[in-house]
Amino acid sequence: MDIHDQIEQYCEQGNDLFDEDDFLGAIAIWQKALDLIVDPNEDWNEVLWLKVSIGDSFYMMDEYEKSLDSLLDALNYPEANENAFIHFRVGQCQYQLGNIESSQNSLLKAYMLAGKEIFDEHEEEGKFYYDFLSSKIKL
Incomplete structure (x- = not known):
């Protein structure tokens, strides 16, 4: 196996663990995948996906x-x-950390990239309230 x-196998295992709400387990597996990548500049797409997945897992654990x-x-x-989800999640983190202006900037980027739907799609997490955004940034 190359x-x-x-x-790819680690990514699938991590996805399965994430789907089972085993976020620490998913992070550990995805970190193993990252450790295999010798030159991150060569395999940037995999590194990007892994870092976003790890960040998403930490977010789900309120870290x-x-x-x-x-x-x-x-x-x-x-x-x-150009990835709306990354900006959206960054905005949520900034909001949770009390960095309201930074949060608004990131959320505005997400909105500009994906429109209002990005907020509707992720509202169920209970960590971000759409009315906060709409009251602060006139959409």
């Missing part, structure tokens, strides 16, 4: 600082700035 097959660190790191990779 490295890319191993990474907002760790989530934010992983997501901000992900934004250093090509095409990340």
